[in-house]
Amino acid sequence: MTFVDGPVRVRVPATSANLGPGFDTLGLALDLHDRLEAEVLPAGLVVEVQGYGEGQVPLDERHLVVRAMRATFERLGKQPTGLRLSCVNVIPHARGLGSSSAAIVAGVWLARELVAGGSLLLDDDALLDLAARLEGHPDNVAPALLGGFVISGQDDDGSFWAVRGSVDPRVGAVVFVPTTPVATEAARSLLPAAVPHADAAANAGRAALLVAALSGRPEELLRATEDRLHQQYRRPAMPESLALVERLRAEGIPAVISGAGPTVLAFTDGPGSVATGELLARCPEGWGAHALAVDVTGAAPDER
Numbered sequence: 001m002t003f004v005d006g007p008v009r010v011r012v013p014a015t016s017a018n019l020g021p022g023f024d025t026l027g028l029a030l031d032l033h034d035r036l037e038a039e040v041l042p043a044g045l046v047v048e049v050q051g052y053g054e055g056q057v058p059l060d061e062r063h064l065v066v067r068a069m070r071a072t073f074e075r076l077g078k079q080p081t082g083l084r085l086s087c088v089n090v091i092p093h094a095r096g097l098g099s100s101s102a103a104i105v106a107g108v109w110l111a112r113e114l115v116a117g118g119s120l121l122l123d124d125d126a127l128l129d130l131a132a133r134l135e136g137h138p139d140n141v142a143p144a145l146l147g148g149f150v151i152s153g154q155d156d157d158g159s160f161w162a163v164r165g166s167v168d169p170r171v172g173a174v175v176f177v178p179t180t181p182v183a184t185e186a187a188r189s190l191l192p193a194a195v196p197h198a199d200a201a202a203n204a205g206r207a208a209l210l211v212a213a214l215s216g217r218p219e220e221l222l223r224a225t226e227d228r229l230h231q232q233y234r235r236p237a238m239p240e241s242l243a244l245v246e247r248l249r250a251e252g253i254p255a256v257i258s259g260a261g262p263t264v265l266a267f268t269d270g271p272g273s274v275a276t277g278e279l280l281a282r283c284p285e286g287w288g289a290h291a292l293a294v295d296v297t298g299a300a301p302d303e304r
Helices: 064-076 099-114 124-135 141-146 184-189 197-216 218-224 232-237 239-250 274-280
Strands: 008-018 022-041 044-051 082-089 149-154 160-165 172-177 255-257 264-268 288-292
Touching (some): 008 099, 008 141, 022 099, 022 141, 022 197, 022 288, 044 064, 082 099, 099 141, 124 160, 141 160, 149 197, 160 197, 172 274, 197 218, 239 255, 264 274
Parallel strands (some): 044 082
Antiparallel strands (some): 008 022, 022 082, 149 160, 255 264
């Protein structure tokens, strides 16, 4: 096994998991990208970070992208003599937009590309499996890797699977990003061990409807994004986010908590439209707001 000369570059999209009723199963890639570059060095490790995480994340073997790269090299059978990694991060950290999944997907993708013939040694299915094992679940890493709308899960034997669904071109999103982060572990710790059967049944129906709504019936998105499994339980960690979701939904806008929160995602008809502009104007003071198209590519070479 040999390594390629020179740097390789990747861009990886933000993602929104759950989308209301699809807890730990549904995910959507969004047109907001971290951009990373890596190359093999004769020795040592150099990690550079710009944007989110700058001055905060470790710049050594503990860095999440480096850890994902090391796991991939281990799977491929050989570690490089040295590494340089450069990250330009625009996906907010700990906000429910898949920043950790983007880092993991970037790491496994870059490591594979640094190996000559890496795609033959580790195909996309194997790359998804490795990324999901590193993250612990596939709902964010699958759309980050594949792009678009993805239904994913894990079988009883531990294997992960992901299937892309279609997205109507009329579907876009606005994300409202609070200034205060919420750790995924903290948000998940608020969930009960069991839920009423009626709530589970209601969510199953809404999740199925959401697949249809995204693919060609966007007028059904309000009903399709109703949730009874996780959002209300997380209110103590993100009361302002839940209040915004409720205000928007009361006005007929399909709004949900993005992933584990606290970001709020509202479906609209795409960047540049009147409805999207009006929605952006609803951003709470001090929060950030972005109108985003659906990213249909996923992780891909960054042609800079």
